[in-house]
Amino acid sequence: MEKKSEYVIKQISVFSENRPGRLAAIAEALRKEKINIFAFSIAEANGFGVVRALVNNPERAHETLTDMGFMVSFTDVIAVKMRDEPGGLYETARILGDAGVNIEYSYAYSGKDAAVLVLRVDQAEEAIERILAHGGELLSRSLFS
Amino acid sequence: MRTWDPRIEEMPQDELKKLQYRLLKTLVYRLYSFSPFYHDRMRDEGVHPDDIKSLEDARKLPFMTKRDLRDNYPDRIFTASRDELVRYHVSSGTTGKPTVVGYTSHDLDLWTTSLARSLTACGLGRGDVIQVSYGYGLFTGGLGLHYGAERIGATVVPTSVGNTERQIELMQDLGVTAIACTPSYLIHIGEVAEKMGVSLRNDTDLRVGILGAEPWSAQMRDRIANQLGIRAYDIYGTSELSGPMFCECSEQQGIHIWGDIALTEIVDPDSGEPLESGEKGELVFTILQKEALPMIRYRTGDITSLEVATCACGRTHPRIGRIQGRVDDMLIIRGINVFPSQIEHALLTIPEVGQHFQIVVDRKGALDTLLVRVEVGRDAFSDKITDLMSIKETVAHRLKNTLNVNVGVELVEPGSLPRFEGKAKRVIDRRVL
Numbered sequence: 001m002e003k004k005s006e007y008v009i010k011q012i013s014v015f016s017e018n019r020p021g022r023l024a025a026i027a028e029a030l031r032k033e034k035i036n037i038f039a040f041s042i043a044e045a046n047g048f049g050v051v052r053a054l055v056n057n058p059e060r061a062h063e064t065l066t067d068m069g070f071m072v073s074f075t076d077v078i079a080v081k082m083r084d085e086p087g088g089l090y091e092t093a094r095i096l097g098d099a100g101v102n103i104e105y106s107y108a109y110s111g112k113d114a115a116v117l118v119l120r121v122d123q124a125e126e127a128i129e130r131i132l133a134h135g136g137e138l139l140s141r142s143l144f145s
Numbered sequence: 146m147r148t149w150d151p152r153i154e155e156m157p158q159d160e161l162k163k164l165q166y167r168l169l170k171t172l173v174y175r176l177y178s179f180s181p182f183y184h185d186r187m188r189d190e191g192v193h194p195d196d197i198k199s200l201e202d203a204r205k206l207p208f209m210t211k212r213d214l215r216d217n218y219p220d221r222i223f224t225a226s227r228d229e230l231v232r233y234h235v236s237s238g239t240t241g242k243p244t245v246v247g248y249t250s251h252d253l254d255l256w257t258t259s260l261a262r263s264l265t266a267c268g269l270g271r272g273d274v275i276q277v278s279y280g281y282g283l284f285t286g287g288l289g290l291h292y293g294a295e296r297i298g299a300t301v302v303p304t305s306v307g308n309t310e311r312q313i314e315l316m317q318d319l320g321v322t323a324i325a326c327t328p329s330y331l332i333h334i335g336e337v338a339e340k341m342g343v344s345l346r347n348d349t350d351l352r353v354g355i356l357g358a359e360p361w362s363a364q365m366r367d368r369i370a371n372q373l374g375i376r377a378y379d380i381y382g383t384s385e386l387s388g389p390m391f392c393e394c395s396e397q398q399g400i401h402i403w404g405d406i407a408l409t410e411i412v413d414p415d416s417g418e419p420l421e422s423g424e425k426g427e428l429v430f431t432i433l434q435k436e437a438l439p440m441i442r443y444r445t446g447d448i449t450s451l452e453v454a455t456c457a458c459g460r461t462h463p464r465i466g467r468i469q470g471r472v473d474d475m476l477i478i479r480g481i482n483v484f485p486s487q488i489e490h491a492l493l494t495i496p497e498v499g500q501h502f503q504i505v506v507d508r509k510g511a512l513d514t515l516l517v518r519v520e521v522g523r524d525a526f527s528d529k530i531t532d533l534m535s536i537k538e539t540v541a542h543r544l545k546n547t548l549n550v551n552v553g554v555e556l557v558e559p560g561s562l563p564r565f566e567g568k569a570k571r572v573i574d575r576r577v578l
């Protein structure tokens with residue numbers, strides 16, 4: 001069996017004030033460094049937000065944004081391949097629910113060959129084990145570094 | 146050298162009081178006789194020099210304020226003729242018309258002597274290399290410290306303000322041991338050095354900071370001392386007195402005010418009544434020996450307290466506490482007095498946020514609102530919104546407890562708030578009254 005840590009992916013999280021142009025500044029920096037964004041989401045609160053993204057080179061993205069003065073951190077997430085058809089999300093959510101794994105937040109994207117669900121969970125190892133045990137497919141971290 | 150002039154600095158207090166009384170008496174007679182401005186002021190108040198029979202009688206004399214200098218711009222209340230003046234300094238005038246201070250060569254000597262004593266009290270002297278990063282020019286900070294440092298035999302690096310990267314290079318190359326600047330500028334230097342990969346603690350000989358020209362807190366001192374590995378001394382002065390003049394000694398239990406140079410009082414900012422030793426109020430100075438622009442009972446607008454007991458260092462002269470704020474910086478929010486320094490103190494107790502902040506005062510309908518913008522500390526950044534929200538709530542809660550006013554809090558990106566190289570301007574008042 002493959003090592004579970006193989007499926008723990010580094011997401012970058014960036015603190016941003018909630019005002020026009022901040023996302024453009026982040027995106028421009030990544031474009032200049034030729035860093036590709038696979039998926040991203042914005043979580044917003046009153047006056048500020050956190051931009052979360054899966055990129056092809058998290059280390060370089062972290063360095064670039066930090067140099068620009070942004071506050072950046074890495075967060076461990078997992079990415080599950082879903083069937084892109086009715087019931088796809090249900091399967092994954094049910095496995096995690098049955099295992100007592102809580103989802104802190106999540107976002108999804110439609111990849112080239114499947115829909116992908118990005119998950120921040122409270123017990124990553126448990127989640128990986130259960131998903132693999134149910135024949136589910138996880139994206140490996142090698143795609144993102 | 147431990148003490149610049151032990152004969153004066155360790156003079157028994159009763160002798161010091163006698164000396165102050167003699168100097169005050171001479172000053173009052175001189176002004177009554179030769180200054181039309183102060184003569185009229187005393188006459189209007191019904192005070193004659195003969196009424197000054199003890200040092201305590203100083204409180205019978207009328208106050209002077211910055212307004213007197215403004216109203217008599219540029220030099221109408223000077224008591225020296227123009228050809229006796231050797232220098233002018235001009236205050237920035239951010240709060241109104243600028244004020245001009247003139248100096249005879251005796252006045253400059255007095256100023257420099259005061260600083261020689263003060264810098265010696267901070268443990269500086271021959272062999273030290275002092276970087277003067279206060280502005281040189283019309284502002285008193287740069288030139289004042291410059292001559293004070295030269296007087297004690299230290300080597301001066303007159304960098305003035307700005308070009309921070311160069312300042313850091315010089316600090317390393319010339320073996321700078323002390324820096325004189327505003328506390329917020331030193332924090333800025335520390336931040337820039339870190340970006341350059343220079344540790345002020347490990348890569349320089351810096352051991353002393355002479356910091357002033359803006360109010361700062363004890364917590365900020367600890368933070369500077371811990372981060373930069375130096376001893377940070379508080380220095381005080383205003384251009385109306387000459388410039389920066391008085392410093393803490395190595396005991397760091399207040400700023401020594403040389404009694405032969407200045408007579409210090411603390412008064413109630415509203416009534417003008419003198420307050421007891423230890424009570425907090427407005428700082429009032431009489432400069433006892435100045436020729437060109439003597440100041441009698443000058444109301445500085447600075448809030449602090451006075452300690453008259455002899456210091457553990459052996460100096461007998463009175464000390465003032467940390468400047469807590471300014472009478473005119475005081476914000477009145479829904480009838481409650483708020484000092485920006487209180488906000489600074491409160492923020493320094495919260496490690497998750499930075500030390501820079503901005504206060505925005507506005508009025509919604511009839512209600513004043515107070516918004517504090519503060520930077521999230523890099524170490525505290527969490528990907529979780531709930532963590533960030535809880536930082537925000539902690540700040541709001543702490544400020545509410547300190548100020549007794551509801552405060553809005555805005556978390557902003559680190560490095561995004563303005564840094565100040567001169568006096569910090571942290572309040573934006575949008576109220577249209």
